[in-house]
Amino acid sequence: MSTSDVTKDGITGARPDRDALTGATRPGRRRRRRGEQLMVPDAEFGSYYGKPVLNQVPWAESDIAGYLFLGGLAGASSGLAAGAHVTGRPALATAMKLTALAAISGSVVALVHDLGRPARFVNMLRVFKPTSPMSVGSWLLAGYGPLAGAAAISDLTGLLPRAGTAATLAAALGGAAVAAYTAPLICDTAVPAWHDGYREMPFVFVGSAAAAAGGAGMLAAPMAQALSARRAAVAGAVLETLALYRMRARMGLAAQTYDRGRAGRLMKAATTLTVAGATGAVLLGGRSRLAAALSGAALLAGSACTRFGVFCAGTASAADPKYTVVPQRARLRARAGDLADREEPADTVRGN
Amino acid sequence: MTLDEQPRTGGEPSRKGFFTDTSVCIGCKACEVACKEWNAVPEDGLDFTAMSYDNSGGLGADTWRHVAFIEQRQPLGGQETGVGRTTTTVDLGMPLPRPPGADTGPEERGEFRWLMSSDVCKHCTSAACLDVCPTGALFRTEFDTVVVQQDICNGCGYCVPACPYGVIDKREGDGRAWKCTMCYDRLGAGMEPACAKACPTDSIQYGDLDELRQRADARVERLQEAGITSARLYGRDPHDGVDGTGAFFLLLDEPEVYGLPPDPVVTTRDLASMWRHAGVAAAALLAGVALAFAGRRR
Ligand code: SF4
Numbered sequence: 001m002s003t004s005d006v007t008k009d010g011i012t013g014a015r016p017d018r019d020a021l022t023g024a025t026r027p028g029r030r031r032r033r034r035g036e037q038l039m040v041p042d043a044e045f046g047s048y049y050g051k052p053v054l055n056q057v058p059w060a061e062s063d064i065a066g067y068l069f070l071g072g073l074a075g076a077s078s079g080l081a082a083g084a085h086v087t088g089r090p091a092l093a094t095a096m097k098l099t100a101l102a103a104i105s106g107s108v109v110a111l112v113h114d115l116g117r118p119a120r121f122v123n124m125l126r127v128f129k130p131t132s133p134m135s136v137g138s139w140l141l142a143g144y145g146p147l148a149g150a151a152a153i154s155d156l157t158g159l160l161p162r163a164g165t166a167a168t169l170a171a172a173l174g175g176a177a178v179a180a181y182t183a184p185l186i187c188d189t190a191v192p193a194w195h196d197g198y199r200e201m202p203f204v205f206v207g208s209a210a211a212a213a214g215g216a217g218m219l220a221a222p223m224a225q226a227l228s229a230r231r232a233a234v235a236g237a238v239l240e241t242l243a244l245y246r247m248r249a250r251m252g253l254a255a256q257t258y259d260r261g262r263a264g265r266l267m268k269a270a271t272t273l274t275v276a277g278a279t280g281a282v283l284l285g286g287r288s289r290l291a292a293a294l295s296g297a298a299l300l301a302g303s304a305c306t307r308f309g310v311f312c313a314g315t316a317s318a319a320d321p322k323y324t325v326v327p328q329r330a331r332l333r334a335r336a337g338d339l340a341d342r343e344e345p346a347d348t349v350r351g352n
Numbered sequence: 353m354t355l356d357e358q359p360r361t362g363g364e365p366s367r368k369g370f371f372t373d374t375s376v377c378i379g380c381k382a383c384e385v386a387c388k389e390w391n392a393v394p395e396d397g398l399d400f401t402a403m404s405y406d407n408s409g410g411l412g413a414d415t416w417r418h419v420a421f422i423e424q425r426q427p428l429g430g431q432e433t434g435v436g437r438t439t440t441t442v443d444l445g446m447p448l449p450r451p452p453g454a455d456t457g458p459e460e461r462g463e464f465r466w467l468m469s470s471d472v473c474k475h476c477t478s479a480a481c482l483d484v485c486p487t488g489a490l491f492r493t494e495f496d497t498v499v500v501q502q503d504i505c506n507g508c509g510y511c512v513p514a515c516p517y518g519v520i521d522k523r524e525g526d527g528r529a530w531k532c533t534m535c536y537d538r539l540g541a542g543m544e545p546a547c548a549k550a551c552p553t554d555s556i557q558y559g560d561l562d563e564l565r566q567r568a569d570a571r572v573e574r575l576q577e578a579g580i581t582s583a584r585l586y587g588r589d590p591h592d593g594v595d596g597t598g599a600f601f602l603l604l605d606e607p608e609v610y611g612l613p614p615d616p617v618v619t620t621r622d623l624a625s626m627w628r629h630a631g632v633a634a635a636a637l638l639a640g641v642a643l644a645f646a647g648r649r650r
């Protein structure tokens with residue numbers, strides 16, 4: 001009776017045949033297995049040939065992470081535009097309105113690109129479904145986009161100033177919703193690194209949005225009018241950093257995906273750029289035009305890195321069954337309220 | 353109120369479902385073939401996966417039934433010959449053969465069991481795919497199954513990461529989402545789904561969900577009594593994370609061994625809380641911006 005297995009990595013457990021040594025004992029399979037368990041207890045979990053439980057997120061990273069970034073930038077820019085408009089900072093107001101229009105146009109292009117063709121976006125507006133953040137978001141975009149456009153065009157051309165003001169204020173409200181809704185958009189999935197952060201993600205996203213919009217203001221507006229942009233940028237950077245820290249601390253196992261691989265590198269870059277940009281804004285933003293522009297650019301880049309990092313962490317957590325199985329198993333154990341499970345032999349010899 | 357508790361008015365068909373009893377599955381893949389044939393599902397690669405006899409890998413846009421194969425060094429359970437026979441055997445006094453490994457212990461015994469299971473869309477009572485679909489392409493039928501309307505789906509792909517079981521997926525080249533329909537067209541004509549029809553061992557059973565649940569309870573009890581202690585039902589409980597599934601399973605090991613999530617929860621269960629948090633965040637953004645403009649003008 002043979003006890004060898006044909007596995008993906010070749011044949012295991014084969015008898016030594018003619019290479020057998022007299023008097024040598026075969027290393028016990030059982031002992032080895034037990035040793036492995038002790039060394040990496042948390043890595044032991046059952047899976048089907050290590051295949052992911054979830055199907056991978058089908059969105060192109062450049063499209064959807066780009067959409068998250070641009071949507072946030074647009075939304076928060078509209079807020080700053082309204083503030084500047086109302087308090088009489090015309091240069092900042094114009095810069096922010098144009099940023100908002102450009103960013104929301106870019107985000108819609110990214111969205112349509114991911115769908116394949118423009119007619120498919122129209123299908124989004126067939127129904128309104130509050131259970132679908134994507135449906136809610138489509139309606140938000142359909143409302144907010146034209147407002148941001150009207151605000152920018154009225155500002156540039158000087159036409160219909162009253163309507164322009166109304167559009168600017170309405171766009172600020174819609175923009176806040178656009179910047180925040182993208183968190184439920186990605187968290188309302190089974191992807192562990194997204195879903196398990198649903199409490200903090202909106203704060204990460206609006207913080208990141210404010211940092212980006214403030215950065216854009218520092219980059220585009222003269223220093224004399226950019227104080228509010230700097231404040232918004234710094235406040236946003238602080239909120240984003242704290243919310244991220246809390247999210248990763250509370251998330252459980254899936255938080256690992258924010259430390260590892262491409263997502264880990266992006267998140268590290270995001271933190272570095274955001275902290276550097278915010279520090280620059282505080283120390284030099286009001287003194288040197290060049291330093292203000294550089295800090296602004298760093299904040300924009302930091303916000304983009306955050307969105308791409310969050311996206312990558314999500315796809316990484318969907319690709320590894322560990323992030324699905326281990327927390328669910330732990331939940332079941334906690335519910336059953338006993339650890340006797342672990343002693344059962346059926347539990348230790350699992351799958352492949 | 354879950355689907356199961358909703359009162360049925362006259363004329364409405366009862367909730368239909370699948371009970372997949374993996375303990376009698378022989379891994380013939382007749383279900384995979386029948387599904388592809390009936391639903392005209394395109395070919396998606398004829399591969400050697402090196403995962404035992406599995407060559408379809410997992411559920412997706414072009415695999416609506418997937419037979420999993422798991423090889424384990426474990427006995428199936430205590431086994432006796434002649435179980436269920438009415439006639440008793442006569443002892444002829446012949447020497448009995450010793451079972452392999454009886455003298456050498458478990459290491460040499462070569463114990464082996466081969467688990468096979470035909471996976472399918474669970475047709476969840478609380479279906480995340482259906483909840484998140486922005487176009488309304490995914491809908492619940494009169495049989496309480498979950499079906500994509502292909503003329504409405506716009507290929508946004510939101511349903512794909514929403515499904516906690518990794519069932520639905522986007523079809524390459526087509527861009528729209530596809531999955532098991534429980535043969536909606538056949539159900540309407542009073543026929544059973546193609547996979548259940550083709551299954552030679554009745555591992556796939558189709559019928560009224562209530563009745564299937566009773567049948568499954570009896571079956572698992574019988575297996576337990578026969579010494580197969582690892583037998584368990586998966587998706588049977590109407591109070592689990594997806595409020596029970598329309599397609600449920602009898603498994604012989606933990607769900608994750610078959611590539612199934614051990615405790616799936618429909619993501620939209622937390623959606624109200626998500627919206628609340630997002631609302632607070634949006635308000636915080638507006639307040640923060642307003643504060644940024646407060647104070648001395650510069
Ligand atoms: S198993 Fe997935 S695809 Fe099937 S109904 Fe449930 S959520 Fe939808």
Ligand code: SF4
Pocket residue numbers: 484485486487488489490500504505506507508509510511512528529
């Ligand atoms: S891909 Fe189609 S079925 Fe899936 S959520 Fe989008 S519109 Fe609905």
